[in-house]
Amino acid sequence: MDILLSSISQGLIWSIMAIGVYLTFRILDIADMTAEGAFPLGAAFAASLIANHANPWLATLVGMLGGMAAGLVSGLLYTRLRIPALLTGILTLTGLYSINLRIMGKANIALLNQTTVFSAFAQFSSTMQVIIVGALLVAVIMVLLVLFFNTEMGLAARAVGDNPDMSAANGVHVANMQIVIYMISNGLIALAGALMAQSNGYADISMGVGTIVIALAAIIIGEVLVRNLTLGKRILTIIIGAIIYRLIIALVLWAGVDPNDLRLFYAALLTVLLAVPLMRQLTKQYNRRRANRIHIKSLNAQAAKEDKAK
Amino acid sequence: MKNTPVLTIRDLHQYFEQGTINETHALQGINLTITEGEFVTIIGGNGAGKSTLLNSIAGTLPIDTGQIVLDGKDITYDSVTKRARWIARVFQDPKMGTAQRLSVAENMALAAKRGEHHSLFRFGTPRSARPRFQAALKRLNLGLEDRLDTEIGLLSGGQRQAITLLMATLQKPEMLLLDEHTAALDPKTSATVLHLTEQLVNEEDLTALMITHNMQDAIKYGNRLLMLDHGKIVVDIAGEEKKHLTVPQLLDLFNKASQEELTDDELLLSADK
Ligand SMILES: Nc1ncnc2c1ncn2[C@@H]1O[C@H](COP(=O)(O)OP(=O)(O)O)[C@@H](O)[C@H]1O
Ligand SMILES: [Mg+2]
Numbered sequence: 001m002d003i004l005l006s007s008i009s010q011g012l013i014w015s016i017m018a019i020g021v022y023l024t025f026r027i028l029d030i031a032d033m034t035a036e037g038a039f040p041l042g043a044a045f046a047a048s049l050i051a052n053h054a055n056p057w058l059a060t061l062v063g064m065l066g067g068m069a070a071g072l073v074s075g076l077l078y079t080r081l082r083i084p085a086l087l088t089g090i091l092t093l094t095g096l097y098s099i100n101l102r103i104m105g106k107a108n109i110a111l112l113n114q115t116t117v118f119s120a121f122a123q124f125s126s127t128m129q130v131i132i133v134g135a136l137l138v139a140v141i142m143v144l145l146v147l148f149f150n151t152e153m154g155l156a157a158r159a160v161g162d163n164p165d166m167s168a169a170n171g172v173h174v175a176n177m178q179i180v181i182y183m184i185s186n187g188l189i190a191l192a193g194a195l196m197a198q199s200n201g202y203a204d205i206s207m208g209v210g211t212i213v214i215a216l217a218a219i220i221i222g223e224v225l226v227r228n229l230t231l232g233k234r235i236l237t238i239i240i241g242a243i244i245y246r247l248i249i250a251l252v253l254w255a256g257v258d259p260n261d262l263r264l265f266y267a268a269l270l271t272v273l274l275a276v277p278l279m280r281q282l283t284k285q286y287n288r289r290r291a292n293r294i295h296i297k298s299l300n301a302q303a304a305k306e307d308k309a310k
Numbered sequence: 311m312k313n314t315p316v317l318t319i320r321d322l323h324q325y326f327e328q329g330t331i332n333e334t335h336a337l338q339g340i341n342l343t344i345t346e347g348e349f350v351t352i353i354g355g356n357g358a359g360k361s362t363l364l365n366s367i368a369g370t371l372p373i374d375t376g377q378i379v380l381d382g383k384d385i386t387y388d389s390v391t392k393r394a395r396w397i398a399r400v401f402q403d404p405k406m407g408t409a410q411r412l413s414v415a416e417n418m419a420l421a422a423k424r425g426e427h428h429s430l431f432r433f434g435t436p437r438s439a440r441p442r443f444q445a446a447l448k449r450l451n452l453g454l455e456d457r458l459d460t461e462i463g464l465l466s467g468g469q470r471q472a473i474t475l476l477m478a479t480l481q482k483p484e485m486l487l488l489d490e491h492t493a494a495l496d497p498k499t500s501a502t503v504l505h506l507t508e509q510l511v512n513e514e515d516l517t518a519l520m521i522t523h524n525m526q527d528a529i530k531y532g533n534r535l536l537m538l539d540h541g542k543i544v545v546d547i548a549g550e551e552k553k554h555l556t557v558p559q560l561l562d563l564f565n566k567a568s569q570e571e572l573t574d575d576e577l578l579l580s581a582d583k
Contacts, residue, residue: 148430152423155412155434159420162409165401169368170477171394171425 003250005127011243012134013195018238020188021215023181027161033089034074035189036208037096038067042190044103047203051109056117060194067190068183075179100205107205116198130199146232157181213266218242220273316484316517317344322376324362336362338541349511351528352521354538360521364487369393381484395425398478400491407474410463417462418443421477446476468499479510486518529555
């Protein structure tokens, strides 16, 4: 029960990150490495402000805005300087490392006994606090995103993801829409980082490493569960995917895997998940061929019988 | 109204890979004025520069030399996005003209706002627009009026191309550009889409440029015919003369106009049809 609750609480925070990654990954078709810099950026802003007794909600908001700024930078590099998406992400990520160190002033900030966004529900256990705040935020994000993607601008942004040439021919400012997606995406990722720092009780300069793999795994678990969904339902499956992912990790740790080996496990698990569509296809093909072999056998038997009759 | 120039192209040159051994002088000084209500068909052999001409007008190719004026505005250096306010386009590949994962209604809604601001405070596909989209689809007679919410990528190429054509006219363009927009379709669907093209151009009183590789179609449709050869306009016929044109005459014109005998197999083949 404890494992379940803590997986839900962690999964909710991760799902915010995963939703952010989903926007660049599935709408723009880019695996945006900026994520691994935006996540600690959000944490850095939130932790250093909270350590200086700022309002935790304000600190979280600043973290999110910082992520949007990082997204703006990547978006500009990608659209205006036409730097390939993967390099764009690596450039911003590398630069953010120094910026994050500057913001934090040191490699690690502890937030013990500080007022966080979770303190508002102090009457509950710490896990329940995270679940309550996480669920509320995820619900708000989901509603806002669904609304956004149904506005004229959101429709234009989705069209850009599908077919940039057609979008331009219909008067859509393609680069601007791509930048908007980059900004929303990294804003959400930084928000997740800000929440994670407050939930864990510390921000660390290296907390972004490997996070994109976790987010992608959550997305793909959701997609493997149910294929082809509208955005709102897709977000729901991503949340469920993130929670399932945390459960798997919890079970792996419980089974005695060394936490130092976790990242290897993350990578292996994502590899397996990415191979699922191919596996499905191969299984289908295998079954079809087996059925066909039986079919051909019966044809042969038929032919043999007719031969005998002659 | 008539005889007002809509599009004026002055001394347009386009080069590909200029300065290299592969240099192509794709357009060699195009001068062209198109007046309101003209429906111009364009023919010419493979590589004559037809697509390059349309891409230059639409803005997908930057202009090397020359000037393009649309409705009195110099658009020579305007982006595709900016030109979209005045220019609508149907591509050859049915996949190119629509956003695959968006629904029919969403694609149409996007096109209905062609060249306008995309607001954050209005719904992209308002309920109120659906009757209009439905009515537009109904005239295609393809049973698409009940499929507003179908992902457009699930429709056939012909269905998509017909919808793209509708989309181009939901917001009346100053200029409609069609680049072999039926070439990827089977003959029957191709004829249907061409017929629809003519209907829409006539009803909406559109000014249009249509590239085709079929001489018969070039003669049958439109009220002016251009033939391109090696980046130059070599034949330009309109009015009565165009109406009474025959394929042999057209071939003859081509041979006289171009430096060399017509050797282009494709052109001959499509003339047989
Ligand atoms: N992107 C390109 N790069 C290099 N050469 C090109 C390019 N596009 C067209 N060309 C060349 O320009 C000439 C005109 O091409 P195009 O306008 O596509 O001909 P058409 O549409 O009449 O068949 C051809 O010789 C073609 O090879
Ligand atoms: Mg062409």
